[in-house]
Amino acid sequence: MAAEKTIKYSRQREAIVNFLKGRKDHPTADFIYRHIREDYPNISLGTVYRNLALLEELGMVAKISCNDGNEHYDPNVEPHYHFICRDCGSVLDIEVSNLDFINTLAEKDFEGKIYGHNAYFYGICKDCLKK
């Protein structure tokens, strides 16, 4: 029997959610920490990690592992694809038509069961193209 833990409000958590919602680049925990510090100088990095993990558990935030060694966080939990800029490293949303049919393509000669996929696109973002 899981002892459900009731969740109490915290300003730190609210600040984290608000900060995330205001960004398009899916920052890392450390980036969030350094920026929220401007408003809450005493917040600790552990609090940021703990809340991000909780928010993920609650389905309010998605963790994006995009192979740069750091976890990024996305307030948009709807399935969608990401683009990673080779120059600046930022992780951006990219709108792509539904690609679920590639699961069927992949399952064609595969002896296991495929439930889903994850895809990242690589290239140069709009801002870096200008430079």
Add this chain to the structure above:
Amino acid sequence: MAAEKTIKYSRQREAIVNFLKGRKDHPTADFIYRHIREDYPNISLGTVYRNLALLEELGMVAKISCNDGNEHYDPNVEPHYHFICRDCGSVLDIEVSNLDFINTLAEKDFEGKIYGHNAYFYGICKDCLKK
């Protein structure tokens, strides 16, 4: 001017390459270390990491970051797709027809330049389906 470093043979490196070539599951550095230790009890984990990095630099090994927190290594450097089993966590090759056209789909309404993509398929592998 880059001072090119000549590369000398080492049995440890050879053992790493051979071990990797004999596997289908793209092991982690630590897994390779633990197995090569059976033949070379004195090999150190650092040697495994250093050689894997060198082999990657030489284009003889590919590093696969598949979101399970550990880097996996693949002796097949030709572009191909991977499958990750939700049960046992193993990373397997999966044969899929060329999917480069999804780059074009993704670039449609995107203001940057797309050079490539990376996709992972998730599900249950053949062996775990049996259980």
Add this chain to the structure above:
DNA sequence: TTTATATTAGTAATCATTACTAATTTTATC
């Protein structure tokens, strides 16, 4: 063989993330 240099084993350092703990906040109840 000799000699220069790459490589190694072993260990220490780094970096992101997680765990721990006493003090503080939140929130339900009086």
Add this chain to the structure above:
DNA sequence: GATAAAATTAGTAATGATTACTAATATAAA
């Protein structure tokens, strides 16, 4: 509004994967 139980926090310590350092060893060319 005061009280009390429980969640949350800040601060710090611990973890785990990976990288860096160094003196000793292995390789390869002369």
